[in-house]
Amino acid sequence: MGRVTVRERVLRIREGVEAERVDTLVVEEPLEIRLDGSPLSITMRTPGSDFDLAAGFLVSEGVVSEGSQVTAIRYCAGATEDGSNTYNVLDVSLAPGVPLPDTSLERNFYTSSSCGLCGKASLDAVRTKARWPVADDGLRIDVPTLTGLPDRLREAQRVFDRTGGLHAAGLFTAAGELLALREDVGRHNAVDKLVGWALRSGRLPLRETVLMVSGRASFELVQKAWMAGIPMMAAVSAPSSLAVELATEAGMTLVGFLRGSSMNVYSGRNRVLLERALTAPSAAPGVPRPPHR
Template sequence: MATADEGAMAATGEHRVWRVYKEGVESAQATLPAEAPLAIEIDGRQVAVLMRTPGAEKELALGYCLSEGWIRSLHDVLLVHHCGSGGDADLNADPLGPGNRVRLALTPQAQACLPAAEATRWVFSGCGGVDAAALGAALQVSRRELRIAPETLWGLVATMAQVQAAYRASGGIHAAGLFDADGHPLAICEDVGRHNAADKAIGTALLQGKLAQAAILAATGRASSDIIAKAARASIPVVASFSSSTSLGIELAEAAGVTLIGYLRRNRFTVYTHPERLAARG
């Protein structure tokens, strides 16, 4: 598979704001998370536009394609190219602007798995594009023998916090990380969209050949059904959210065999489904 280097775009930006106090009003510069569209083009066909935080564009595109079920591994990908990294004659003509498109070429076998041509799917930063109700029990995650120590899960909170540079700078931005069964980080990514953060982490691990080691997907945002679907399609058996889940998220996790954890903190968490994967505390 061929790749191309990414163009550099800022993940945060400065904006003038007015802070209002009881004592009066003051002008200030605030750091805000950036949000821009990213088109995903497969073999000349634009299949989706994601509203994302700039950065890790190839990883986001690969993770999105895998979590949608369009590819199963890097063996399905012949080329991934972030337009704007150099050598793009039509760069300035792109209606989404420079650096906001990733082009992929897939094998003929993978092309046959793509959905029928339809209007481009727009996925905004607050919502995903997965139809979880249609998945049902089709997404079955194995690794029933896996056991995760509670201490391992508690330790993820501090590990994630150490690398959330964009969150510390601006707030209002999500993070997602993939970890092995011992809590060692494989990929941790930030994005204004919680789904994009998960896709970036999955895509990063995929590109680095580490996805098979992933046992836990940890996320700062809520673990709704679409996040569960992403984990299941990547064969990740444990999802741990710093926030809550949803009724449909719990239903899908139960059916897919995913251990779902919510309200993860440094010393506690809530288990919604498949608690058998948690190692007993002596």
């Protein structure tokens, strides 16, 4: 496996004082994903959990939904002059009978910003590919547990502590238990690594789980959650309009600006239990509670 971090000498300036120091940087390198020998996609990623990344990408693209549909994932020989392995090319073998995707289509369609007609096309594409309904699950989570997820995610980010330059995606139970966490320079890669871990360990669909991400909630991340059967997604930053539209369409719960004791619930508010959060010691009996915001 390639390096996750590198050390570089930098000039540090603080309050006008200059000093030489060594800084730890997160590695960003291309990963080419091949499908039965044919090039499929290239993504910029942080090395690590590459097999999970490739498997999760295939789930997000609607190519596979069960671990048995992937028979092998292997690194290909690198392109270096001495023939050594760069760990930057993966080949995925599918089981007999699993149809190959149409590689004539634009592979990065979901990752581009969408609006108007293309936005509608994106929603229609995900709707037709999603294998598992998420609207009728039994997941419920109380506000105190939900507000504790960002800190639990941050505490588990080992590489971030050394670099400060990674996104994270964590999968939690309704009780706040961390099931798995993946880090990457790209937030979409972090989610793919998490979904790929679930595929390879036979956990799909990820019913009654919460996906917590360290950045914003984009259309692409909501799409990946829906494709994995995740009914609830929370982010520390803002969602996009199309992300909210897709979450509403899917019946997912989408929470944004989850910071401290505050959050915005944009869709699927029935899964968020407010009773404990609205209990105030100073409130007199019979006095209506103020609405939660």
